[in-house]
Amino acid sequence: MLEGLPPNGATHVMRVDAPEREARAISDIISESFDPAEVATAAFEDQDLAEGAAWAMEAYFGEAPDEDSVRELIELVAPGYGAQARFLTLDKKDWVTASLEGLAPVAIGRFVVHGSHDRGRLAPAQIGIEIEAALAFGTGHHGTTKGCLAAIAAYGRQRRPVRTLDIGTGTGVLAMAAARLFHAPVLASDIDKVAVTTAQANAVANRAAPHIRFLHAPGLGAGEFRRQGPYDLILANILLPPLKAIAKPLARLLAPGGVVVLSGLLPSHANAALAAYRAQGLRLRRRRTIEGWTTLELSADAGRNATPARRR
Structure with a gap:
């Protein structure tokens, strides 16, 4: 199951700020080049970025990646952005907390995917699916x-x-x-x-x-x-x-x-x-x-x- 969250035991994250087309292209090639059980990617709009680079692409790795190889992949689809890739060490607790705390419930049809903090807000006809921080991604x-x-x-x-x-x-x-x-x-x-x-x-x-x-x-x-x-x-x-x-x-x-x-x-x-x-x-x-x-x-x-x- 694909989600915009890191894989199990993620230890490293790579980020590139770029226009939408380049951010999506980078996310695309990295997701195709690595085992999905070990690497998860997400491209998303970031309103805090300056105009012209209003999107960000993040990749979460289960092990320390070969940074030069990742930069080479980026250059294949977004020339000039490989050098801009930033690699950081990641504490699992950082993304678990950030990804789930305060997320609003997701309502699709009768389904409502929610955290424990919204358990009491469901209507009688709704089907609640409660998901909390876990070692597998998917909220x-x-x-x-x-x-x-x-x-x-x-x-x-x-x-x-x-x-x-x-x-x-x-x-x-x-x-x-x-x-x-x-x-x-x-x-x-x-x-x-x-x-x-x-x-x-x-x-x-x-x-x-x-x-x-x-x-x-x-x-x-x-x-x-x-x-x-x-x-x-x-x-x-x-x-x-x-x-x-x-x-x-x-x-x-x-x-x-x-x-x-x-x-x-x-x-x-x-x-x-x-x-x-x-x-x-x-x-x-x-x-x-x-x-x-x-x-x-x-x-x-x-x-x-x-x-x-x-x-x-």
């Missing part, structure tokens, strides 16, 4: 998560899935949203063991654990994915390279007529992701862009040729 305050929550809410207005799959669950926000809304089985996986542990604890705290099975697994090769499927709703909020890599095995897990939600995409990447899934027989239902991030909803024709795993 719901990022455009990718908002797009996925909107897609889940839209799906729920039409039908109820028999089974849901959440790939790259992070803190489990999407898995919990599906579990709380549909009261149906959810399989939630992540490449990061700490993320899985954190998501499990969050699910218990949010009364969603009975419906969710968590799995630590890279990709979709583990037999558990097939045994628990097929899935009427599949959520994948990761990055373009892994989204493209899992297109074929993901399509095999989708039930006829099922829906796939893809996010973690810059608008410039959306068509590349769409092409990979069209090649697997999926078609675009809806495209959302929220806060500079695109979420795609795709579906499989109910009569398409497929041999999905047997339902149990």
